[in-house]
Amino acid sequence: MTGGPGPPTLEQVAALAGVSRATVSRVVNGSPKVSPAVRAQVERAVAKLGYVPNRAARSLVTRRADSVALVVSEPHARFFSEPFFAGMVRGVSAALAETGVQLLLLIAQDLPDRGWLERYVVGGHVDGVLLASLHGDDPLPGTLERAGVPAVLIGRPVDQAAPGSYVDADNRGGAGKAVGHLARRGRRRIATITGSLDMGVGQDRLEGYRDGLAAAGLAGAGELVETGDFTEEGGAAAMGRLLERPGDPVDAVFAASDLMAAGALRALRAAGRRVPEEVAVVGFEDSAVARYAQPPLTTVRQPIEEMGRQATRLLLAQVAGEAGGMHLILDTELVVRASA
Amino acid sequence: MTGGPGPPTLEQVAALAGVSRATVSRVVNGSPKVSPAVRAQVERAVAKLGYVPNRAARSLVTRRADSVALVVSEPHARFFSEPFFAGMVRGVSAALAETGVQLLLLIAQDLPDRGWLERYVVGGHVDGVLLASLHGDDPLPGTLERAGVPAVLIGRPVDQAAPGSYVDADNRGGAGKAVGHLARRGRRRIATITGSLDMGVGQDRLEGYRDGLAAAGLAGAGELVETGDFTEEGGAAAMGRLLERPGDPVDAVFAASDLMAAGALRALRAAGRRVPEEVAVVGFEDSAVARYAQPPLTTVRQPIEEMGRQATRLLLAQVAGEAGGMHLILDTELVVRASA
DNA sequence: CCGATTTGTGAGAGCGCTCTCTCAGCAGGA
DNA sequence: TCCTGCTGAGAGAGCGCTCTCACAAATCGG
Structure with a gap:
């Protein structure tokens, strides 16, 4: 609008305000070393030109760079x-806003x-990286750590001793809650369908299951554990194997993901077992x-949005120079519906 | 590693390769005016230094800016x-990659x-904008258009005469397919639960419903239209109203979204109507x-990922100077499951 | 075999900003 | 009156890159 073509520059603002570029820069960046009169003058010019x-x-x-990258590791993305x-x-977006x-x-x-990615990121094109990858042996966190690039994982790494910050849901505690709920409802043959055990989430939810059994005094009863892979197919298959087990029938299942729980539901329906009457089912997420499952799933809610927000806070703090290596575990909540 | 601190610069690559900055720039940017020998030389230097x-x-x-913005208009985001x-x-990501x-x-x-946003975008900080907003009266598309900023909508604007490019699913055709399917299965009292009618999607799916009825010779039978809002609640409420209508009972429902179809399913269950025996249900999306609905929903699949990809292509073409004002309608596909 | 191209490469300016350095202006102590 | 100390503002360099322009070397018709 004023001056040359394209968006206004510092130079033009300076000219309009009758000061130097340096002074405009100081005002724009909030330096205290500017007299109020000049500051007001500059601010008027900025507003008038619509300077950005x-x-x-x-x-x-x-x-x-004043920007951070959110790296989503496919194909693992389908797991979450x-x-x-x-x-x-x-x-993440809310926290950055x-x-x-x-x-x-x-x-x-x-x-x-x-x-x-490594070169890009290390090359200083972003100030920090959020890694939404639950994958175990991903070398990226280590690389970033070594390169001194601020990074925060969303979901803990498999190797808990690995350096670096992460934010995660209390998977272990949540799984414990789920099993506790089943036990309180009188279930005694509580099985679990695990996630992929090469991921932190998978491991933690299995640990939580064991905690829950122990807390309910059910630990001795022989392991009713089948391994899934977080997919619906995997859940259905695992449920099938549980149904074929000899001995007393399973009267409850804690699946480490809603998707697997949905698969289990399908397998149970196919086998003619009623949910929750004969078998109670709990999912996770x-x-x-x-x-929308039928019956609606009792499940453990994880505060996903909050995880994104906190991870971002942690990252920005690191970018600002504060220490890394923080581990933040957010609480989960049992959501009781019809399936258990 | 080599040279000063921080990432390597063009200058350093040039020094290592024994050429000028300009030449390295040419190689990096794929200019043809570089001899093969020099090109190879430079490429070696780039690789050695890990130059980005x-x-x-x-x-x-x-x-x-070599970047485009994907603007998602909340709170409308919950609609999609x-x-x-x-x-x-x-x-979008795949197309940009x-x-x-x-x-x-x-x-x-x-x-x-x-x-x-307007200032930011017009200020040249991005080369173009993808607008994933189905909201009707959003002024942003107009603003961008006027400012000459390339923009592509994902989902057509309410005002079809509005300038600017968009990509959308064939909502009308898809809805027609859904109704045709129901008619072919012998349904005669086919109702619809519409989406919000102040959005292009809502309008188009209703039109498609009417097309379908007309094609099946069912158009005269009085309108069985209830308005929803794309939410599950809205779907359930609308289904309730349909069930209360006097005259012959509805034997099929086309809901303009899966979520509303799920709501309808719930209302039907509550009313003791069997799906699909008494009432067939079709969703959209x-x-x-x-x-995971029970029974699994017959629905119209829209190629969402492809829409993102095509919108991106269109946008990049516009950024490259090709004409805007393109309207791309992508085909939908009927996915038959148990509910109809 | 010489001027007229064509081709590959280098020199250098400058994009819009920040930041250091310099300096003018003024107050206060000797 | 001069020097010192401080504060607010300007001059100018330069971040890493692209691109125009100039130019040397290779190519070629007459």
Whole structure:
């Protein structure tokens, strides 16, 4: 509108306000070393021109990108279901909104190659990285750690001794709650369908199951554990194996994900077992699947959005120079519906 | 590693390869005017140093941001369910991956204020904008259009005469298919539960319903239309109203979303009506809800991921200077399950 | 075999910003 | 009156890159 073509520059603001570029820069960045009169003058010019600082130019000299990457590791992304993804993004976005930091979304699968991300990120194109990957042996966290790039995992790494920060739901506690609920309802032959055991989530939910059994005094009763893979198919198959087991029939199942619980429901229906009368079923996550399953699933809700938010806070703190290595575990909540 | 601290620069690559900055730049940007020998030389140096161009510096001079924004307009986001969101993001990301363009995710709700986005975007900080907003009277498309910022809508605007490009599913055709399917199964009292009629999707699916009835020769039979709002509650309420209607009972329902179909299922169950024996139900979207509903929903699948991909292609073409104003309608597919 | 291209490469400016350094202006102590 | 100390503002360099322009070397018709 005023001056040359394209968006207004610092230079133009300076000219309009009758001061130097440096002074405008000081005002824009909130430096205290500007007299009130000049500050007001500059602010008027900024408003009049609709000036917005050029991010690229600023980044170039400050060597900050003012943006963080959210790296989603496909194909593992399918393990955390779509609502998980959406909720997480929402939380991250909300936390970033307050700061001026931008969210860059990187789907690992779509990246040019392994190493690209690493080079990209280490090359200073983002200030920090959120890793939404539950995958166990992913070398990326280690690489980032070594390169000194701030990073926060959403979902703990398999190797708990690994350095670096993470945010996770209290998977173990949540699983314990689920089993406790089943025990309180009088169930005695409580089985579990685990997730992939090469992931932190899978391990923790299994541990929680054992905790729950122990707390209910049911620990001695022989292990009713079948391994799934977080998918519906896997859940159905595992449920099938549980049904074929000799001895007293299972009267409750804790599945480590809603999807597997849905699979279990299907297998139970196929076998003619009534839910919850004959077999109670509990899932984990409180996704859409849980709400619309028939019967609706009792499940453990994890605060996905809050996880995204907290991970972002942790990351920004690290970017600002605060210490890393934080482990934040968020509470889960049992949501009781018809299936148990 | 080599040279100063921080990531390697063009300068360092040039020094290592024994050429000028300009030549390295040419190689990096794939200019044909470089001899093979020199090119190889430079490429070796790039590889050795692990050089990645500094985006900020490049943007500064080219005046391209090499990034596009995906603006998701909350609270309307809840209308397109979470799987919709995830699928769309995946498609967009996949299409961008081939180019070097970055994806910036902006949740409208989280933005500082109205006008910020406008200034930000018009200020040249992104090359284009994808608008995933089905909301009718959003002024943003118009603003962008006027500012000459490339933009593509995902989901057509209410005002079909509005300028600008969009990508959408063939909502009308899909709805027609759904109704045709019901008619072919011998249903004669086919009702519909519409979505919000102030959105393109809602309108189109209602039109498609009417098309379907007309094609089946059922058009004269009085309108069995109830208005919903894309939510499960709305679907259940609308189904309730349909059940209370005097005259012959409804023997089929086409709901304009899976969520509303799930609500209808609930209302039917509550009323003791068997699905599909007494009342057949068809949804729209093929979301997780459809797969896990009881009975599993027959529904119309829309190629969400493909929509994201195509919208991105359109946007990039526009950014490259090709004409806008394209309207791309993608085919839908009837997915037959147990509910109809 | 010489001027007129064509082709590959380098020199250098400058994108919009931040930040250091310098300096003008003024107050206060000797 | 001069020096010192401080504060607010400007001059100018330079971040890493692209791109125009100039230019040397290779190519070629007459």
